[in-house]
Amino acid sequence: MGRTVKSVGITGMGSHLPERILTNYDLESIVDTSDEWIRTRTGISERRISDADTATSDLATAAALKAMEDAGVTADDIDAIIVATATPDMAFPSTACIVQSNLGVKEAFAFDIEAACTGFIYGLSIGEKFISTGDAKTVLVIGAETLTKVCNWEDRNTCVLFGDGAGAAILREVESGWGILASLLGAEGWKGKFLTLPAGGSRMPATLETVKSGKHFIHMNGGEVYKFAVGIMPTATLKVMEKAGLTTGDIDFIVPHQANKRIVESAAKRLKIGSEKIFMNLNKYGNMSSASIPVALDEALEQGLIKKGDNVVLVGFGAGLTWGSCVIKWSR
Numbered sequence: 001m002g003r004t005v006k007s008v009g010i011t012g013m014g015s016h017l018p019e020r021i022l023t024n025y026d027l028e029s030i031v032d033t034s035d036e037w038i039r040t041r042t043g044i045s046e047r048r049i050s051d052a053d054t055a056t057s058d059l060a061t062a063a064a065l066k067a068m069e070d071a072g073v074t075a076d077d078i079d080a081i082i083v084a085t086a087t088p089d090m091a092f093p094s095t096a097c098i099v100q101s102n103l104g105v106k107e108a109f110a111f112d113i114e115a116a117c118t119g120f121i122y123g124l125s126i127g128e129k130f131i132s133t134g135d136a137k138t139v140l141v142i143g144a145e146t147l148t149k150v151c152n153w154e155d156r157n158t159c160v161l162f163g164d165g166a167g168a169a170i171l172r173e174v175e176s177g178w179g180i181l182a183s184l185l186g187a188e189g190w191k192g193k194f195l196t197l198p199a200g201g202s203r204m205p206a207t208l209e210t211v212k213s214g215k216h217f218i219h220m221n222g223g224e225v226y227k228f229a230v231g232i233m234p235t236a237t238l239k240v241m242e243k244a245g246l247t248t249g250d251i252d253f254i255v256p257h258q259a260n261k262r263i264v265e266s267a268a269k270r271l272k273i274g275s276e277k278i279f280m281n282l283n284k285y286g287n288m289s290s291a292s293i294p295v296a297l298d299e300a301l302e303q304g305l306i307k308k309g310d311n312v313v314l315v316g317f318g319a320g321l322t323w324g325s326c327v328i329k330w331s332r
């Protein structure tokens with residue numbers, strides 16, 4: 001007997017950002033850079049920095065509580081917790097299990113996914129499957145990062161780009177034909193070498209030498225990642241619209257991964273979509289990896305930029321290299 005496939009949508013959103021702000025001017029006294037260089041090359045003016053005693057799970061829990069309140073669900077309602085993060089509290093237990101404990105969620109399964117900056121879209125797509133097949137009713141999906149803890153503050157190529165934060169969504173069944181219309185995930189693992197955090201895993205366990213040589217920090221070939229991003233962002237958007245049986249003319253709003261203003265503008269140009277339909281807040285937060293899209297989506301909703309019935313596209317790319325897109329017919 002076949003299972004009924006249910007429509008799944010986001011019924012609550014929340015985000016949380018550390019209070020401390022690090023501006024481009026502050027960075028001028030840390031590395032050889034300038035506000036002018038960072039703003040013109042990336043669009044970033046400032047980013048949030050978590051305290052020494054704040055871990056990814058702390059930001060994730062705070063965002064989750066807001067999403068739960070927004071959706072009107074309690075800890076008892078949650079059947080699954082998915083945390084997308086490239087900066088987990090530790091190798092294990094998973095950050096999702098730590099969040100579960102923080103929230104007092106008793107009957108749920110919980111796991112992390114590592115798709116870097118595309119992680120939130122991967123999480124939505126995975127969470128949707130559990131609900132659409134009837135295996136879960138309420139799924140909490142979180143994108144949370146403390147990237148500033150793995151930045152090399154002596155490397156101007158990377159440390160100016162990243163920030164900390166968390167965003168969360170509650171997924172539940174919605175009226176048929178609403179919610180997530182299509183999602184598309186991809187990876188090009190052979191390009192993984194362009195964005196890495198090499199040490200601390202089984203390939204290069206932590207030693208005094210790995211710490212001394214900065215191998216526990218982010219290493220990036222910015223040009224190669226840029227090339228990948230400007231190609232995949234419009235392609236992933238076009239393909240997911242096609243999968244949903246729609247065209248780019250049906251797009252009401254896009255929330256892209258917030259890595260670089262020039263990447264977003266290039267995608268918009270290729271898609272022939274006006275800037276009024278594209279949300280950007282990277283000037284305030286930098287690139288928060290898996291947290292970028294949910295934080296941006298939450299802010300766009302707060303600003304009343306998305307209304308019921310809008311076709312909203314989420315699209316991103318990241319380490320892996322991974323990419324993903326998703327189109328949601330907004331249902332609330």
Ligand SMILES: CC(C)(COP(=O)(O)OP(=O)(O)OC[C@H]1O[C@@H](n2cnc3c(N)ncnc32)[C@H](O)[C@@H]1OP(=O)(O)O)[C@@H](O)C(=O)NCCC(=O)NCCS
Binds near residue numbers: 223317
């Ligand atoms: C990193 C990035 C902003 C660099 O911008 P760019 O215009 O391509 O700049 P380039 O790489 O050509 O570097 C130009 C020069 O600026 C220098 N530079 C790099 N960072 C700098 C900084 N923070 N301040 C001042 N100068 C800097 C470089 O050293 C280089 O100098 P050189 O020509 O003397 O070697 C851009 O490539 C990018 O955004 N890539 C994608 C990164 C990304 O999104 N990563 C996360 C993926 S989720």
